[in-house]
Amino acid sequence: MEQTTLFPTSTISQAESYERFVRWDFVLVQLVVIAVVAVYAKIGPKFVRESAAGPIGTGMLLAMLGLGLIWLLQLPFGLAELWWQRRHDVTEASYYEWVVGGWFGLGAEFLFVCLAILIVVGLAQVVGDWWWLPGGVAFVALATLFAFLFPYLIPGQEPLRRPALQASANSYEEQLGLEDIPINVQDVSGETSLPNAEAVGMGPTRRVILWSTVLRRPFTLDEQEVVVAHELGHHARRHIFKGVAWYALFAIPGAFLISRITRRRGGMRNPEAVPLGLLALVVLSTIALPLQNVITRHMEAEADWVALTLTQDPQDAEGLFKRFTFAAHADPSPPTWSYVLMETHPTGLQRIEMVRAWQAREQPSP
Numbered sequence: 001m002e003q004t005t006l007f008p009t010s011t012i013s014q015a016e017s018y019e020r021f022v023r024w025d026f027v028l029v030q031l032v033v034i035a036v037v038a039v040y041a042k043i044g045p046k047f048v049r050e051s052a053a054g055p056i057g058t059g060m061l062l063a064m065l066g067l068g069l070i071w072l073l074q075l076p077f078g079l080a081e082l083w084w085q086r087r088h089d090v091t092e093a094s095y096y097e098w099v100v101g102g103w104f105g106l107g108a109e110f111l112f113v114c115l116a117i118l119i120v121v122g123l124a125q126v127v128g129d130w131w132w133l134p135g136g137v138a139f140v141a142l143a144t145l146f147a148f149l150f151p152y153l154i155p156g157q158e159p160l161r162r163p164a165l166q167a168s169a170n171s172y173e174e175q176l177g178l179e180d181i182p183i184n185v186q187d188v189s190g191e192t193s194l195p196n197a198e199a200v201g202m203g204p205t206r207r208v209i210l211w212s213t214v215l216r217r218p219f220t221l222d223e224q225e226v227v228v229a230h231e232l233g234h235h236a237r238r239h240i241f242k243g244v245a246w247y248a249l250f251a252i253p254g255a256f257l258i259s260r261i262t263r264r265r266g267g268m269r270n271p272e273a274v275p276l277g278l279l280a281l282v283v284l285s286t287i288a289l290p291l292q293n294v295i296t297r298h299m300e301a302e303a304d305w306v307a308l309t310l311t312q313d314p315q316d317a318e319g320l321f322k323r324f325t326f327a328a329h330a331d332p333s334p335p336t337w338s339y340v341l342m343e344t345h346p347t348g349l350q351r352i353e354m355v356r357a358w359q360a361r362e363q364p365s366p
């Protein structure tokens with residue numbers, strides 16, 4: 001199917017020029033971070049050779065220094081992207097809000113990296129190069145805990161007060177054999193104009209979060225039903241649990257590789273190996289991106305299929321996907337390399353192709 005038959009040419013060319021900037025900003029920041037962290041892996045250990053903080057304290061210091069460096073490097077690229085998004089009305093965030101939000105994010109990262117160093121360098125004192133096994137398991141346990149608690153970390157939630165949409169949600173839950181899952185609305189006014197929704201939590205903390213932007217015009221009740229059905233589809237197919245299981249399949253071998261790579265610096269029991277460990281982590285994460293995107297795109301396609309089956313409404317699903325593509329200035333059919341590296345969701349064109357495929361199979365025209 002050609003994208004030009006589905007989207008106006010002006011929309012496509014606007015999206016292409018919008019995304020070209022976002023893509024190159026992303027590629028540049030990856031390259032700059034890897035290059036600078038490589039230099040840091042070489043010279044970082046010299047900064048604290050005389051440190052009296054003990055191996056764990058010294059490791060934390062080196063890790064925070066590296067993280068601070070990455071944060072500073074990303075700052076101009078992030079500001080450039082914010083400028084671009086503001087220019088295209090994709091975000092409503094001010095520079096001030098963005099920087100303050102970034103500070104909070106950095107604070108959280110500092111806390112997490114200290115915990116990670118405590119686990120890795122601490123375990124390496126006891127079990128040497130075998131830290132990757134209990135360490136990998138500890139990271140998976142933390143990821144599980146985070147997925148479980150995440151719903152409580154989202155600010156500005158209110159219960160959905162749309163009886164018609166709630167009634168549809170109840171009926172979908174029944175059809176999917178799900179227990180009652182709360183549908184909450186997150187007020188994102190003043191932050192973004194983008195429409196979005198997410199399925200979060202595990203077991204008793206499961207819920208669906210709709211951004212307030214989805215409940216505004218131009219979205220119709222029928223389109224909102226597709227959104228809710230898609231998110232409930234994530235829960236019905238246990239995607240959050242599967243996400244954590246996939247994380248384990250990356251984290252445990254990743255920890256093993258980092259333990260091997262850092263042996264040339266005496267292993268992770270030696271804090272001087274921390275900058276090299278950070279470089280290995282950054283490079284391995286970049287290599288893993290295309291694979292992780294394959295996994296999330298598969299889950300998103302599955303949730304789309306569930307939504308079509310529940311709503312039996314391919315017209316409004318197609319309308320919704322067009323609106324999403326349009327609002328985000330997303331290129332409905334991006335170049336392959338950026339698709340592989342950056343797309344966590346199927347493209348606008350792929351989502352509409354699936355709608356048509358579902359329709360051909362389930363509602364063939366007489």
Ligand SMILES: [Zn+2]
Pocket residue numbers: 230231234300303
């Ligand atoms: Zn989804």
